[in-house]
Amino acid sequence: MAKKQSIEHTHLLVLSLLASEDMYGYQMIVELARRSDHTFEMKEGTLYPVLHGLEKDGLVEAYQQEAPTGRMRKYYHLTRKGGAVLKDEKEAWERYAGAVNAVLNCGILPVGG
Amino acid sequence: MKRRIWTRKRKALSLTAVTLVLFFLFQYTYGICLMHPVQARWEAEQFYGCGSTERICHVWDGAVGQHVTLSSNEHALLLIGTYSTLSGWSCRDRDAVDCSEAAPLYGGTLRLSDGAVEDVVYAYGQVNDAAIDKIQLSFCFAANETAPTETHIYLTDAEDWHEHNGQRYFLLRSDALMPAYAPLNGRPYQINQGMVWDCTLTALNQYGTVLAEIKT
């Protein structure tokens, strides 16, 4: 069984989730696991320092809305600044991933003896 | 219904903005906590309704601890004294003279005080007659009702005046006037600031002939 990847670029993943719709914390955990086919499964409590850090930097903003259960839920919304950072980070990641793939594909193993 | 949640930074900056607005509103309404002496001049212009004036001259009077500013426009002369306090700049004494009618001399006097010990009398004015070469300020002063009356006379020459937009202006200062003291429990106790009356400005030509006189 392949080892589950540890979360890197957590901020990039969270911004990417919020690019499609506003979400609350647990919803992000579920969606992240679903989209990555359970490859990315982080410790759930550690999501919140990431979210609060993004909020502090102005990349996301938060609002409260009543949940179906009647409880007030805190939702996060990607700001324009967050969208611009996401675009830049995504491009940087794609360049990085492309470079890694290019190096890996060059190291082809010899066949036979 | 959505309720936006503000970050700590945003709350702090919003409250600071509200505080600044309240502060300037407070200044505008009550004329205290002024940030700059020019605001005292604007307030005096509004009070007298004389319109916007331009600064002619400005002196620091250490005896009474005030900045004395003379300003004018085509209709008015304004003299104000401003001093700084812990709560900003303040103006206690001010005076204005209407100079919209044609006259050889306009003038006024203003008594400035440090609020405790010393007073000075300033005379100020606009000289429209080219023949006027000197201005004399005279007034009577008594430290209290029973003290002897002193007559104070001060002179200013044209070479000490200020020119602005083709007009001549003067600002003349008396010596410090000391208040009256009486002994109380063996120590001097200030009983009043003294009385000043009969302030007169007299315009003289180079030969000493009186050309105009104003009682202020």
Place this chain on the structure above:
Amino acid sequence: MTPRQYTDRVTACLQGLSRKEREAIRQELDGHMEDHICALLELGYDRDLAEKRTMARMGDPEEVGREMRKLYPLRWLLVRWCAMAVCAVLAALLITQVSWRTVWWNLHFRLADNPVNRYEMQTFAFLREHPVDVRMEIGGVTVRACAAGIMKTADYPYWGTWEDKPATVHVAAVTLCTYSTEWSDLSTPQYFPGYFRWSDRAYSTGCDATGGAGVTMIPVQPGQTSVTAVYQHYGKDLTMEIPLSWEGVT
């Protein structure tokens, strides 16, 4: 560890946050754990197991608290406290430095229909039934004539004390009050800016009416329908014409 214990351990690391901020973080984490537990309950888990599974997924509470604390620097709290202190000082100055009595009179003379209803001298009490409203702005002061009536010159008992008795049989008695022109000057007492030049020589009585208003008497000829005051103010002539009524005057 229960959800409550988890949030207690997180908030114990949040020194430097206000009580409201700590409570908001606690509620957010509580909500998260509750959502996860509900999801597991829907899958058929029992309550205890759902809670246990949820707590296992939450991670180290002290690490969460430490990371959270770094995101709340003290400086913005200090800025907020300074702003609140300044507001408190302004409020204290507002209460102690403002003459509310002056504010009241400024508003009263500006807004009331017939602002003067009490006169020191009974001679002028008839003016209560003769209201007028004529105003003149003189810079930061507005002068308002709020009552005007005709009376017999002889009815005023103090001629000769400061003023000679006028030659006319009748005088117009006009009640004048002042208020600040600008709303921003409500706390500044307003005084009469100087002497007006009336249509004929006027006699100020110094008679105090309500709130410092004063009565001025101007000699009038029979049938005169108004008196006019002129005030020269920095190059402008300001005039105020006050109508007079002879109804009921003998």
